Amino acid sequence: MRNYLFETWRTVARRYGCVEYESPILEDTGLYLKKSGGELSSQLFRFEDQGGRDVTLRPEVTASLARIVAAEQRQYPKPLKWFEIGQCFRYEKPQKGRGREFYQFNVDILGEAGPGADAELIALAIETMLAFGFTAADFLVRVSDRNAWLKFAEEKGIEAEKMAAFLGLVDKLEREKPEVLAEKLAGFGMTLEEVEAFVSNPENASDTYDLIRADLEARGFGDFLELDLSIVRGLAYYTGVVFEIHDARKSMRAVAGGGRYDTLINIISDGAVDLPATGFAMGDYVIRNLIEETTHAAMQMEVWLQRNGAGCEVYVVIPDEVRRGDALRLATRLRQAGLSVDLPLSHAKVAKQFQAAEKCRARFAVIIGEEYPLVKIKVLASRTEESCDASMLVEWMLRRISEPDGPLLA
């Protein structure tokens, strides 16, 4: 299952001309301190190593990416389009949609400040969902722009240093009780109605949003978009357009999320490098759940797993140990021709060998028996038998493996 996610992620990223990079799992805790602006999450998997260094099992990849890009960006033409599929860690009790160890697909475009980069990134996120077999009936992309809120805050006279706390409340519009929200908003001199009115008025969308929408409509992805100013993303470092992918019923956590972070590289590099950037991440837990709960996506995965998963194509049956040497030689030749082959590793009854062939879902059983060098081949699904000379076995098998078994005889 993990491989299905990885292959799909990788395939889509490559279609978009993205380059895969690697970053370490262990980072100095200071990196996350810088990135978060001084506040560390209690979910951080942080510890002191034997050398007395304060290190952290990365909770996400963007900090490492920013560190690497800040150090190495000079050698690459811009924009950078980079992706990584990597393991991340969260210190908390495992629960549905979350695990202590998880994988994240990260895509980032760096060095392009215009809305074309945001649109390219959102298009890539949408095509990732399409590649899993999802349709417009299954998911939507909720897009927002933090700059719209900055303008709102300016009009309402919210001070800059209170902005993060205010956006924290906006982030909770869907989840927090209205009374609680109203009370907290009062602290900013604002009513819940004012905020909700702002969210629900499409005219508050920024010009940038309109340009991104037009771009994505040209690509044929307009149907997936929903302007939703209540999306602000929890993290402090986003600077512009942000987005989340949700299941159509919005019954789960976000499947993916991201946005523009034009100042992070500057912060991580202590002011040495300025590079506009936008990126998103998709974890493996929520997408797994959504695939499993969506019939056509689940079926598509099943077919892939059957083709790429456990088991083998050919099982070599050895009725008499005297033929083991010949069987080993033929099995090796079949494997070297690219076929997946299993065989009994010690003496076993023939019936047991056929059971093993069934259990590993082999399509053919090759019997190296008394008639050798004549080899009998049993097509396990149709229970029909054919035969060929040992010297022709590889050729026979390569031809047959690419053909269907044909209709079963009644």
Add this chain to the structure above:
Amino acid sequence: MRNYLFETWRTVARRYGCVEYESPILEDTGLYLKKSGGELSSQLFRFEDQGGRDVTLRPEVTASLARIVAAEQRQYPKPLKWFEIGQCFRYEKPQKGRGREFYQFNVDILGEAGPGADAELIALAIETMLAFGFTAADFLVRVSDRNAWLKFAEEKGIEAEKMAAFLGLVDKLEREKPEVLAEKLAGFGMTLEEVEAFVSNPENASDTYDLIRADLEARGFGDFLELDLSIVRGLAYYTGVVFEIHDARKSMRAVAGGGRYDTLINIISDGAVDLPATGFAMGDYVIRNLIEETTHAAMQMEVWLQRNGAGCEVYVVIPDEVRRGDALRLATRLRQAGLSVDLPLSHAKVAKQFQAAEKCRARFAVIIGEEYPLVKIKVLASRTEESCDASMLVEWMLRRISEPDGPLLA
């Protein structure tokens, strides 16, 4: 490069009918304490998590495998043929052939006590090397049997509890100074000459070794084998045949190593499960070095990386922003047909766009210009130009991408 290793490892393991499994990166330190028989390596990446638990970033995968197999083996038919490609950690200064974070390819066959399993495993290790393009001139498999040493020790009257220390000296035969070795062996009442004579006498090989050799010869892999009793593997838990793969000049650390460990599952499960087992691991560092230093293996990797690596197949050139919408639509169609496509994300001069096309090693530049819906296509290697109607572009491209460009005109 990592992906090249992973894909090669995975391909060979599947040909052998092995099933991929996943195990966690973080384990309770107690697991490694059990496995090592109470002695913990100073290279262990060990720490206390926020919940006060003593945890370790896994140094290798076998302990986790043994834990999982002990718990779940009942549900699977035997033998189990399992593999994992996973990240491991070592607490030490990075040096050539070693890194703090590294990947390991692990293959294990469990539930089969006979030499057929050892031979199958060694064959898989050899075919992994062949898949990287190595030949018999590049590497060899040094095979030994701990039981030969047990017999030797019995004859020489070495007590059982001193066996581990004695094998530790045998392990150092190639690396330690003769004077130092001789002095230490004297403590066991033995001379260096006695030990070296035992190592160099092929008659000391066990019957098991002979059976494995015959099996591998039947497969056509006899040339890769070298009986070498000086190989005993450092770890305490090996119980029978052990082996290492080395570069032909033996100038590097072992590329891979493994062997039989028939008692480990019993130890890890506190006596609940008994399951004979044999396995090997190949790290990513030494194999990387060996590939890079071996011309034909390095070239094979280069070709793979060119085909699967960075860059894109098609670059869409947009001479005038008025055509961006059409360009986006066509780029999306090409991507959805499986092609790797890049395009400028904001306005750029045409010359700069062609530079970008070269930099991402595109094969075709598709120009969405004044003549649209007529589309010009430039074959970048031959600098020839063709054209087609926008509605035919995907079909044109799919046909052309599978053909070579043809000879360049002088």
